[in-house]
Amino acid sequence: MDKKPLPKKLAETAKTLGITEEQIIAFACPDMNRDCAFVKSYLLLTKEMLVIIDGKVNPGNVFVSESLGEVPEETKDVSEHEIRKIPLEDLDALKLSSQIRTGLMYCEGQTTEVLSYFTIARYGEMLQLTAAFTQLKHPQAGGETETERGRRRRRPETKARRPMEGAPEGMDETEKKMRPREHLPVSLRLFSYLKPHRFRLALVFLCYIAVAACNLVWPYLSGTVLYDQIMSRDPAILKTLHIQGNRFILALGLVVLGMAAAKFLIMVISVLQNLLNAVISNHVIMTLRNDVFASMGELELRYFQNAQTGTLMVRVLQDANIVSRLIVDEMPGCIINIFTLVSTVVIMFSLDVKLALASLLLLPLTVFMSAKIRPRLHVLFGKRHRAERGLNTALNDNIAGARVVKVFGKEPEEIQKFENTNQKVQDAEVDITKFSGLFNASYSFVEEMSTLFIWAIGAYLVLRTEYISYGLLLTFIGYVAQMNRPIQDLVRIFRQWVDSMNAAERLFEIIDAQPQITDAPDALDLDHAKGEIELKHVDFGYEPNIPVFEDFSFKVPAGSMLGIVGRSGAGKTTLVNIISRMYEVNKGSIRIDGVDIRDISLRSLRKNIAMVSQETYIFIGTIAENIAYAKPEATREEIIAAAKLASAHDFICKLPDGYDTVIGASGRNLSGGERQRLSIARAVLADPKILILDEATASVDTETERAIQTSLAALSKNRTTLSIAHRLSTLRDADYLIVLEHGKITEQGTHEELMRLNGTYCMLKELQTNALALKGLE
Amino acid sequence: MAPMGGPPPAGGRNNMPMRGPGPVNTQEEIDLARLAERCDEMMQIRYLEPADCAFSEKDSGFIQLKIDEKVYTHVDIYRVFPYTNPAEYLSVRDAEDAFREIGIIRQLSAFPEETISLIERHLKLRYFTPEIKEILFVKRRAGVVTMKVRTEYGECRFAFRNNSNAVIRLGENRVFIQDMDENRYQIPDVTKLTIREQKKLDALL
Ligand SMILES: Nc1ncnc2c1ncn2[C@@H]1O[C@H](COP(=O)(O)OP(=O)(O)O)[C@@H](O)[C@H]1O
Ligand SMILES: [Mg+2]
Numbered sequence: 011m012d013k014k015p016l017p018k019k020l021a022e023t024a025k026t027l028g029i030t031e032e033q034i035i036a037f038a039c040p041d042m043n044r045d046c047a048f049v050k051s052y053l054l055l056t057k058e059m060l061v062i063i064d065g066k067v068n069p070g071n072v073f074v075s076e077s078l079g080e081v082p083e084e085t086k087d088v089s090e091h092e093i094r095k096i097p098l099e100d101l102d103a104l105k106l107s108s109q110i111r112t113g114l115m116y117c118e119g120q121t122t123e124v125l126s127y128f129t130i131a132r133y134g135e136m137l138q139l140t141a142a143f144t145q146l147k148h149p150q151a152g153g154e155t156e157t158e159r160g161r162r163r164r165r166p167e168t169k170a171r172r173p174m175e176g177a178p179e180g181m182d183e184t185e186k187k188m189r190p191r192e193h194l195p196v197s198l199r200l201f202s203y204l205k206p207h208r209f210r211l212a213l214v215f216l217c218y219i220a221v222a223a224c225n226l227v228w229p230y231l232s233g234t235v236l237y238d239q240i241m242s243r244d245p246a247i248l249k250t251l252h253i254q255g256n257r258f259i260l261a262l263g264l265v266v267l268g269m270a271a272a273k274f275l276i277m278v279i280s281v282l283q284n285l286l287n288a289v290i291s292n293h294v295i296m297t298l299r300n301d302v303f304a305s306m307g308e309l310e311l312r313y314f315q316n317a318q319t320g321t322l323m324v325r326v327l328q329d330a331n332i333v334s335r336l337i338v339d340e341m342p343g344c345i346i347n348i349f350t351l352v353s354t355v356v357i358m359f360s361l362d363v364k365l366a367l368a369s370l371l372l373l374p375l376t377v378f379m380s381a382k383i384r385p386r387l388h389v390l391f392g393k394r395h396r397a398e399r400g401l402n403t404a405l406n407d408n409i410a411g412a413r414v415v416k417v418f419g420k421e422p423e424e425i426q427k428f429e430n431t432n433q434k435v436q437d438a439e440v441d442i443t444k445f446s447g448l449f450n451a452s453y454s455f456v457e458e459m460s461t462l463f464i465w466a467i468g469a470y471l472v473l474r475t476e477y478i479s480y481g482l483l484l485t486f487i488g489y490v491a492q493m494n495r496p497i498q499d500l501v502r503i504f505r506q507w508v509d510s511m512n513a514a515e516r517l518f519e520i521i522d523a524q525p526q527i528t529d530a531p532d533a534l535d536l537d538h539a540k541g542e543i544e545l546k547h548v549d550f551g552y553e554p555n556i557p558v559f560e561d562f563s564f565k566v567p568a569g570s571m572l573g574i575v576g577r578s579g580a581g582k583t584t585l586v587n588i589i590s591r592m593y594e595v596n597k598g599s600i601r602i603d604g605v606d607i608r609d610i611s612l613r614s615l616r617k618n619i620a621m622v623s624q625e626t627y628i629f630i631g632t633i634a635e636n637i638a639y640a641k642p643e644a645t646r647e648e649i650i651a652a653a654k655l656a657s658a659h660d661f662i663c664k665l666p667d668g669y670d671t672v673i674g675a676s677g678r679n680l681s682g683g684e685r686q687r688l689s690i691a692r693a694v695l696a697d698p699k700i701l702i703l704d705e706a707t708a709s710v711d712t713e714t715e716r717a718i719q720t721s722l723a724a725l726s727k728n729r730t731t732l733s734i735a736h737r738l739s740t741l742r743d744a745d746y747l748i749v750l751e752h753g754k755i756t757e758q759g760t761h762e763e764l765m766r767l768n769g770t771y772c773m774l775k776e777l778q779t780n781a782l783a784l785k786g787l788e
Numbered sequence: 789m790a791p792m793g794g795p796p797p798a799g800g801r802n803n804m805p806m807r808g809p810g811p812v813n814t815q816e817e818i819d820l821a822r823l824a825e826r827c828d829e830m831m832q833i834r835y836l837e838p839a840d841c842a843f844s845e846k847d848s849g850f851i852q853l854k855i856d857e858k859v860y861t862h863v864d865i866y867r868v869f870p871y872t873n874p875a876e877y878l879s880v881r882d883a884e885d886a887f888r889e890i891g892i893i894r895q896l897s898a899f900p901e902e903t904i905s906l907i908e909r910h911l912k913l914r915y916f917t918p919e920i921k922e923i924l925f926v927k928r929r930a931g932v933v934t935m936k937v938r939t940e941y942g943e944c945r946f947a948f949r950n951n952s953n954a955v956i957r958l959g960e961n962r963v964f965i966q967d968m969d970e971n972r973y974q975i976p977d978v979t980k981l982t983i984r985e986q987k988k989l990d991a992l993l
Contacts, residue, residue: 044849046912048942073918075946075967107864107883109914111972116848122862124849127913131969634869646877647833650868650892654833660889663866663879670871672956721831 020052023063027093029056036142038135040128041073042112048073051091051126053115055142060101062125064092075131098147104140108133110666115140200337200514203297207290211342214290217283218346224272224279226353229488231269234361237481240265291334298330298517305521329513336503336510344503347496354489361485365478368467369490372460376494379453380501387446388505394438400431457494464490527594533611539618539699540568541730542603543589549597550588558584559753562598566746571731573744575771580750582734583624586702589732590619602700620698622706626685633662634669636688640696648695655721656691657714658684682709690718694725701726703733707740715740738775747771834891836880841891843903851910853880853890860890865907868892870915871958878907917964917972918944923985935965937973946971963989 016024017039021031036055043049049065102119113133116124128136204211239247240262248254251261358366404427468483543566551557558581566572574582587593589600591607599606607615620640629636637652638644644652649669653659661684665671673680680688686709693701703722707715715737722731723743735741747764749757749771757769764771841855850862860882868877878893896904918939925936933954934947946967948954956964963975978986 042913042916044913045909046916046941073942073944073946075944075969075971109916110866110870111916111970112913114849114913116850122846122848122850129916129969129971131971632872634872646869646873647894650833650877655831659833660887663868663881663889664887666870668866668868668870670869724831 017052020054020063023052024054024061027061027095029054029061033057035146036139038128038132038139040115040126040136041132042127042129043067044124044127046112046127053126053139055139055146057098057146059098060096060104060125060143062094062096064094066091073129098143101143101147103147104143106133106136106140199518200333203294203334204290204337207293210286210290214283214286214342215345217279217286218342219349220279221276221283222346222350222353224276225350225492226357227272228269229485229492230357231265231272233483233485233488234479234481235265236262237484238479239481242479242481294334294337295330298334301521302330302517329517332510332513333517336506336514340503340506343499347499347503350496351493351500354493358486358489362478362482365468365471365482365486368471369464369486372463373490373493373497375456375460376453377497377501379456380498383449383453384501385505387442387449390438390442390445394435394442397431397434397438401428401435404428404431461487461490527591527612529611530609533609534605535614536602536605536610536618537614540603541618541699542566542568542601543700543730543732544601544604545589545598546601547598548588548595548600550584550593550595552584552593554596557753559588562753562755564748564755566730566732568603568730569728570745571726571733571743573741573747574732574734574750575738575741575747575774576750581753582750583704584753585750586621586704586732586734589700590621590702591615617696618699619702620693620696620700621702621704622686622689622693623702623704624706624708626682626689628673628680628685628688630672632670632672633665633688636673637669637691637695639692644695649691652691652695653688655694655725656687657710657717657721658687658691661687683711683714686710687714687718690722694721699729701729701731703731703735705734705736708736712737712739719743738771738778834889835894836891838899838903843899843906845906850883851906855890860884863890865893865910865914867911867915871962874911874915878911917974920965920973920975923981923988926988926991928991939973944973946973 016031016034016037020037024031024034033056034054035057038053040051040053041048043051043065047067049067051065052061052063054061054063096117100120101117104115104117104125107114107116108130111130113128113130113136114124115126115128115136116122126136235247238244240258243258247261248256248258251264253261253264355366355370358369464487465483468478468486471478472480472483545562545564548559548562549557550559550562574585576582584593588595589607591600591612594608599608601607602610602615602618629639634646634649637649637658641648646669650659653662653669662669662671686706690703690706701722707718710718719740719742726743733741733744741747742761744761746760747758748755749764749769751770757764757767757771759767765775836855841853844852844854846852846861848862851865853860853863862883864881864883864887866879866881867874868879875897876893876895878896880890880893881887882890893899893907896907899907918941920937920939922938923935924938924943925934927934928950931950932947933950934945936943936945938944946965946969948965948967954966956966958964961976961978963978965973965975967973975981975989978989981989
């Protein structure tokens with residue numbers, strides 16, 4: 011035990027009590043009293059006694075959390091504390107009780123009594139003290155185990171946090187399975203999302219037009235008006251401005267004011283327009299996502315089989331963003347850019363044809379640069395993006411599969427793999443830097459040259475002709491400079507268009523994917539189901555050419571419990587999947603209470619059938635929310651009752667945050683057995699007529715399984731239960747058992763009948779009993 | 789079928805049918821009765837009625853519960869919904885028998901005054917979560933946030949890692965901060981802090 015230095019004052023007090031520093035075996039500083047006030051108390055343990063120095067409540071006490079690593083301040087005067095000495099022979103045991111945020115130490119012996127209170131941070135040193143005591147009292151029994159048990163108990167959750175499990179991969183399969191139907195072109199459909207925003211969009215357009223107009227006026231004012239009319243004292247301008255006399259200074263003031271107003275207007279309008287854009291685009295994203303989610307909810311299992319739902323979601327969210335950016339930010343911009351370009355050209359030609367021609371002569375060069383060479387830069391960007399994605403995947407893979415990597419000792423290989431991917435990112439980055447430097451330099455060179463060219467031609471024309479003035483030239487230069495941006499924008503938008511259309515297409519694929527399992531037009535609700543299940547000549551296969559069931563017929567009476575036994579791959583899960591209509595049968599029919607399940611509305615079918623499957627899914631949310639998933643309106647009492655039936659109540663209560671514990675994703679991780687019990691609670695709360703348990707208790711221990719079984723036995727009283735289990739002991743309560751092999755029932759009957767049959771069931775039973783007997787369990 | 793399904797204790801299955809009435813049989817009966825009781829217990833929640841139970845604090849500092857003529861000398865009380873419903877649904881557990889649940893208090897307010905204050909005091913200790921009244925100081929360095937705050941219990945200084953789940957938001961405005969030692973602090977309503985304090989906090993959320 012590493013000893014912390016004894017606080018000096020404490021050592022002095024100890025001395026006044028007749029205890030030397032050497033006699034002190036252990037000490038601790040509990041920091042609370044029973045009213046939760048912060049105090050500075052001390053515990054001293056010697057061979058003869060336990061000394062308790064109770065701190066006084068003092069408003070000046072500062073609570074300093076242990077992890078700050080500060081040495082606890084010394085109390086001014088220990089003597090004002092209440093001091094109590096308990097001889098060790100009066101104490102049988104010193105024990106700690108971990109409260110949720112605090113702890114307390116109590117003794118057993120002559121009396122049972124709480125001796126001190128402390129915050130959870132002190133748990134460690136308190137543990138050392140009690141361990142030292144135990145060592146002293148019972149040297150033969152290891153104080154060590156106590157310590158370890160306490161440690162384990164101490165930090166139940168912090169260490170266990172692992173990042174969310176779940177690897178990406180596997181999108182393509184799903185994508186293939188989505189069947190798009192004939193529809194409007196994607197781009198037109200996108201506009202339908204803008205419909206609710208007609209007025210806002212109109213306003214956005216107005217804004218754009220206003221900005222464009224202001225932009226158009228600016229060069230004219232700064233060139234022609236300023237130079238040719240005011241500076242060259244053209245009386246016509248005074249007339250237009252209705253100014254009497256020869257006051258050109260006033261005219262100048264007015265024009266400057268006009269120019270300032272134009273810029274100011276641009277600013278105000280831009281703010282307004284950004285605001286509008288934000289409102290519209292957020293709403294469009296939301297609608298798009300909602301549509302996608304709604305559609306996903308209806309799709310059957312088949313659709314999601316190979317996709318990790320998470321990755322799919324992430325992509326949906328990203329796609330929605332890309333698409334909405336295009337339709338909300340870029341499209342209006344695009345139209346306005348075209349408008350600006352055309353009107354600029356028109357104005358230029360109306361001002362002067364020759365100069366206009368000269369100005370536009372070199373324009374194709376810059377267009378070429380933007381359209382042809384810049385894309386190369388984007389190829390490089392794409393390369394970097396892919397490299398980065400590779401890096402992410404590698405990282406994710408390693409986090410999700412960390413356990414596997416470690417188990418097989420593959421860290422060096424993984425690190426090498428990671429370094430390679432990382433190198434790729436680096437290379438791509440270097441390429442980009444090189445190329446973009448070159449491109450930017452040459453682009454601005456071309457830009458400068460074309461401006462120079464216009465200057466030269468213009469100056470020449472000014473010198474040679476009468477009718478082109480210096481101001482007009484300035485106006486033209488202004489216009490040409492203004493054309494650059496719209497051109498670049500347009501080129502960029504056209505490039506993004508392709509990306510966005512791809513994203514949009516993906517979204518629409520999901521939105522349009524027709525659930526193959528839908529309600530029949532006259533589907534009926536199963537209100538008071540009895541729960542009789544009958545399969546008649548059912549054919550089914552996941553792939554058309556590989557049948558799992560052929561001409562399969564079977565009947566489960568209402569209210570009975572059917573046990574399904576079989577090797578893995580025999581078709582047990584498939585059987586319950588088709589009964590709950592997760593998949594549609596190819597031939598034959600499945601009837602519940604004599605009604606074909608295809609004639610029952612999916613809503614009422616799902617309400618009447620609850621399935622607890624092998625894979626438990628935990629949603630992000632609190633435990634209470636997870637249990638109440640199928641019945642959000644459930645009362646707290648119902649939730650507790652369901653959890654109790656699933657043997658989950660006790661473990662939940664013992665969590666620090668109880669039913670309010672956040673689980674899933676980044677929340678607390680539950681063990682496999684705990685997850686299964688939650689799923690069972692969820693199913694119990696749903697109170698279905700037909701309960702399907704597909705190896706629902708596979709990952710709970712035998713003890714808990716028994717408990718769950720007992721509750722399920724009570725639960726299955728008024729409902730039909732289909733129970734699939736590996737452990738045959740799980741099926742003790744089944745009224746009837748079937749043995750599946752390669753999609754066929756090979757044996758059926760009650761437990762006794764099957765045992766008498768001496769077939770597969772009997773053999774499996776024998777095997778398992780022997781195995782258990784070997785382990786001494788049965 | 790025995791409800792518990794457990795193997796009957798020694799001397800059960802094989803001997804019983806032949807022996808007839810005798811000590812073994814009574815033993816069996818007692819076991820069955822106990823099993824049935826345990827089984828009920830396992831599936832049903834007992835809600836504690838104020839009339840049935842007497843809570844008291846012993847000299848030991850623990851809560852004692854007397855119910856159905858049974859005395860539990862050390863019970864622990866857990867909140868079932870610590871955040872969303874701290875005053876109702878309290879699970880009363882026997883600390884001397886592996887924290888087996890004795891029952892649930894549906895509404896503490898239905899109990900006598902002394903019981904309420906007794907249980908509230910114990911809950912306060914168990915779920916000790918000082919309320920942050922004022923943020924005096926926030927510092928961030930290398931992903932570790934150090935805070936100095938004033939709480940109803942006095943000044944507290946603590947540290948937590950900003951990248952983990954140390955800051956928990958509950959509902960719109962309620963915030964919990966868990967420091968590295970697992971002490972928790974709460975801010976019941978963030979908007980009640982001054983703007984400056986909110987700014988300091990915003991950097992963390
Ligand atoms: N989604 C699927 N697509 C194609 N084949 C599947 C799919 N799921 C299961 N199968 C196949 O169907 C057969 C039955 O599987 P399953 O019902 O899961 O068996 P069990 O639950 O009895 O272990 C197996 O051969 C399996 O490979
Ligand atoms: Mg299966």
